[in-house]
Amino acid sequence: MQQFQCGHEECGSQFTAENKDVLMAQVAQHLKEVHNVNNATQTLMGYLESTCVTVKP
Numbered sequence: 793m794q795q796f797q798c799g800h801e802e803c804g805s806q807f808t809a810e811n812k813d814v815l816m817a818q819v820a821q822h823l824k825e826v827h828n829v830n831n832a833t834q835t836l837m838g839y840l841e842s843t844c845v846t847v848k849p
Contacts, residue, residue: 793848796840800827808848816841 794815798805805822809815816837823829829836 795846795848796844797846798822798826799840799844803827812841812845815845819844 794809794812796805796807796815796819803826805826807815807818807822809818819840820832820837823832823836
């Protein structure tokens with residue numbers, strides 16, 4: 793199980809998914825809907841994965 797916690801100081805969004813691909817799809821949708829990031833680059837997604845995603849047992 794993997795968890796994403798949005799790092800934006802005014803956003804408390806959190807997502808959980810069984811695998812990384814599903815989780816990162818949720819993150820991309822979140823970026824589009826909440827933060828107006830229409831084109832989440834591979835660099836941005838990699839950064840978010842390394843800083844905002846944790847593995848839950």
